Amino acid sequence: MTGAQLVLKVLQQHGVKHVFGYPGGAIMPIYDAFYDSELDHFLCRHEQGAVFSAIGYARSTNQVGVCMATSGPGATNLVTGLADALLDSIPVVAITGQVFSSLMGTDAFQEVDVLGMSLAVTKHSFIVEDINDLARVLHDAFELAQSGRPGPVLVDIPKDIQIGQVDFEPYPIPKPELPEFSLEQVEAARSLISHAKHPVAYVGGGVGMADAVDELNDFLTTTKIPAVATLKGLGAVDPTYPYYLGMIGMHGTKASNLAVQECDLLICIGARFDDRVTGKLDTFAQKAKVIHLDIDKAEFGKLRKPDVAIRGDFKKLIPQMKTVVDIGEWQQQVSDLKAEHAWRYDAPGEGIYAPALLNELSQKLPHDHVVSCDVGQHQMWVAQHMQFTSPTNHLSSGGAGTMGFGLPSAVGAQIARPDTMSVVVTGDGSFMMNVQELGTIKRFQLPLKIVLLDNQRLGMVKQWQELFFEERYSETDLSDNPDFVALARAFGLKAKTIHSRFEVSDAIDQMINTDGPFLLHVVIDEKANVWPLVAPGKANHEMIEG
Numbered sequence: 001m002t003g004a005q006l007v008l009k010v011l012q013q014h015g016v017k018h019v020f021g022y023p024g025g026a027i028m029p030i031y032d033a034f035y036d037s038e039l040d041h042f043l044c045r046h047e048q049g050a051v052f053s054a055i056g057y058a059r060s061t062n063q064v065g066v067c068m069a070t071s072g073p074g075a076t077n078l079v080t081g082l083a084d085a086l087l088d089s090i091p092v093v094a095i096t097g098q099v100f101s102s103l104m105g106t107d108a109f110q111e112v113d114v115l116g117m118s119l120a121v122t123k124h125s126f127i128v129e130d131i132n133d134l135a136r137v138l139h140d141a142f143e144l145a146q147s148g149r150p151g152p153v154l155v156d157i158p159k160d161i162q163i164g165q166v167d168f169e170p171y172p173i174p175k176p177e178l179p180e181f182s183l184e185q186v187e188a189a190r191s192l193i194s195h196a197k198h199p200v201a202y203v204g205g206g207v208g209m210a211d212a213v214d215e216l217n218d219f220l221t222t223t224k225i226p227a228v229a230t231l232k233g234l235g236a237v238d239p240t241y242p243y244y245l246g247m248i249g250m251h252g253t254k255a256s257n258l259a260v261q262e263c264d265l266l267i268c269i270g271a272r273f274d275d276r277v278t279g280k281l282d283t284f285a286q287k288a289k290v291i292h293l294d295i296d297k298a299e300f301g302k303l304r305k306p307d308v309a310i311r312g313d314f315k316k317l318i319p320q321m322k323t324v325v326d327i328g329e330w331q332q333q334v335s336d337l338k339a340e341h342a343w344r345y346d347a348p349g350e351g352i353y354a355p356a357l358l359n360e361l362s363q364k365l366p367h368d369h370v371v372s373c374d375v376g377q378h379q380m381w382v383a384q385h386m387q388f389t390s391p392t393n394h395l396s397s398g399g400a401g402t403m404g405f406g407l408p409s410a411v412g413a414q415i416a417r418p419d420t421m422s423v424v425v426t427g428d429g430s431f432m433m434n435v436q437e438l439g440t441i442k443r444f445q446l447p448l449k450i451v452l453l454d455n456q457r458l459g460m461v462k463q464w465q466e467l468f469f470e471e472r473y474s475e476t477d478l479s480d481n482p483d484f485v486a487l488a489r490a491f492g493l494k495a496k497t498i499h500s501r502f503e504v505s506d507a508i509d510q511m512i513n514t515d516g517p518f519l520l521h522v523v524i525d526e527k528a529n530v531w532p533l534v535a536p537g538k539a540n541h542e543m544i545e546g
């Protein structure tokens with residue numbers, strides 16, 4: 001068979017069913033092989049759409065997402081998505097076509113050093129130099145993308161390798177090796193937990209990626225230790241757990257931030273002390289000892305020195321943390337904090353208050369639904385005011401904060417989980433960054449629901465200009481936005497605009513009950529800001545409110 005046919009065979013061996021991509025000269029042999037293949041290829045309308053769809057696919061299923069692009073501009077268009085996947089530890093395999101090996105280094109048409117370019121934004125990148133290595137390299141790519149801390153891996157395949165002849169030999173797929181931890185370490189952690197008076201579990205994205213949501217909730221309900229979550233950890237803690245305080249950090253809940261500042265033991269489970277979480281690092285949870293559990297050793301002591309650090313598979317490790325605690329007083333304190341700082345949705349006026357709309361949307365959506373966000377104020381409102389029952393149901397660009405993430409990642413999630421309702425919550429700035437993916441929705445008749453919160457501004461940047469740049473609103477005005485309803489209709493979506501809070505309820509019902517895709521264009525006040533907020537360089541207990 002040809003190298004191109006072998007590529008698709010290996011993908012199938014790894015259980016891949018869906019691939020997102022965009023063809024071009026240097027990858028034409030692989031696209032030719034798709035013509036007779038059982039694999040489903042989804043043509044996106046931009047390579048960035050393809051990589052974000054692969055990310056959405058991966059995040060909503062915990063499986064590898066696969067995308068493809070041609071050499072040169074096709075490959076460069078993948079870079080932002082690969083960086084996004086690296087920062088959020090998402091398993092993605094990207095395959096790029098490369099010019100003929102004999103032309104490499106000659107500035108050939110559409111030649112870019114993809115290996116060199118991508119190394120900074122992938123867990124690993126390969127270029128295939130010998131057709132006899134092709135299968136092994138692809139297997140290695142899948143293994144690397146999923147093993148340990150997941151991440152994106154790129155395989156660049158010159159055209160001569162794609163058209164060359166090779167034998168296909170089935171390859172036994174190795175079982176992932178998971179690190180073992182010592183009982184001594186477990187004992188040290190358990191001793192800290194049982195002696196703590198004010199412990200808090202600080203839950204990150206690692207829990208969902210280790211498929212250890214049940215183990216985490218069992219640990220929490222057994223010990224009744226209060227818990228907070230990072231943006232990527234949302235959905236890991238059962239939202240009905242009475243000692244769950246919501247998101248921590250810059251736009252976290254006041255109760256979360258205050259509880260963490262007061263705690264004497266921070267049990268960090270699959271999180272990484274990101275600056276958006278800690279605020280001024282040396283003021284973060286100052287009184288606390290730290291237990292750090294992670295799959296990636298490199299995180300230990302990177303930003304905060306742990307008292308006990310254990311590398312392990314969370315499915316086995318978290319149950320080992322169960323121990324007897326005596327924290328009745330602290331539970332009461334935490335419950336009081338939660339009650340005192342509960343969200344309020346009674347904003348004045350007739351305009352639409354985005355947090356109230358999202359809260360209502362969250363209650364009305366079917367139990368198991370996926371929400372993909374874009375980046376900005378609306379992203380933080382989703383994190384604050386919507387509830388998730390699994391981390392695979394909340395897709396948000398955390399580490400990179402990439403505008404344009406929402407629409408294509410929802411495309412990937414909808415294809416991965418066709419029976420689950422997928423909702424995009426986007427802003428008028430972010431929506432335009434990958435708006436071409438409306439074409440993908442149309443082509444594949446994806447029943448996505450899009451809630452576009454339109455403040456005619458780059459809201460989050462405008463908020464910072466208001467608060468930290470003396471209201472000098474430089475280049476954040478979007479009042480010349482297109483007619484979003486007409487735009488959506490041009491792609492075959494049903495669409496509607498609302499301006500008043502009295503229209504919200506019916507509009508949400510209409511959107512949910514409409515068969516097929518729907519865009520709900522929600523006009524909101526450009527002055528609305530996200531609160532509370534930890535200002536840059538400040539400590540988390542110094543949160544400000546509007």
Ligand SMILES: Cc1ncc(C[n+]2csc(CCOP(=O)(O)OP(=O)(O)O)c2C)c(N)n1
Binds near residue numbers: 402404428429430
């Ligand atoms: C690709 C990219 N470019 C720029 C930014 C910086 N940025 C962060 S939020 C934001 C504004 C987002 O505006 P919009 O999508 O309308 O959302 P809003 O904040 O108004 O809810 C910008 C420009 C970014 N995060 N990503």
